[in-house]
Amino acid sequence: MIYRTLFGAPSRQFGSSFADLEGMRRQMERLFETYGDRPLARAGAGVFPAVNITEDVDAYYVSAELPGVNSADLDLNITANQMTLAGERKILEEAADARYHRREREAGRFSRAVALPGEIDPDHVKANLVDGVLTVTIAKAEKAKPRQIAVQ
């Protein structure tokens, strides 16, 4: 106990073990980002579909690869800070006399929730499904946009 009073970090002492774990996880991630040859890509949540998120000054862009999915079979919802994407990929039956040599493409239902990294404006959301890639453009909330401050 003397150690703590002498060298201790007070914030650590009463911090929850969860916060410690979270810190360790972040450090591990930083380690992988430094040494891994492909820093960003990983399987993520393991929930279909895999998503990429990019941002610019005005908006977040969430994209997902959904080849062969009809826009009518997609269900997209936005709440204050979360986007949910659900749907179904259908693969049509072929002719009865078709003999399959390979079947690698999968069909089925999917549902995924994506937490958005900042505040958004739920009234300005656009979604495009082009060439099997879904891109959802989510405008950032007015107050979350960076503002340039003139220095006097």
Added chain:
Amino acid sequence: MSDTKEMKVIEKQAVALPAEQTKPGPVFTPNVDIFETERAITLLVDMPGVKANELNVDLRDDTLTLTGDVLPNVGAPGEKIYAEYETGRFYRQFSLSEVIVQEKIDAKLSDGVLRLTLPKVEKATPRRIAVQAG
């Protein structure tokens, strides 16, 4: 609820090509379904993000080569803040055992899925021959 199953993430399969590429970036193997009927062989190839003019279907010496390029950052400008998948070229080669009518090959690309129909030559379509018992 229904009998459809839940989909899982399958990480895209990166491949190494025999020859080094002039353009850097990963190369992936697209998922395919291949089925055959009496008249044709049909391939269904998942190539999300590939535009028709970036898709190349080549058949020579019984080797079918499919190449599709995905232009980077289409529709999603800005800086990457989170990534679970990568984009790059799709590449896959098949060697065909059937003789194909080259002129009648039909390729359609819709919603990121290529449907390639390779009609077999007439000779290869089976003809029923009645065997008579004698």
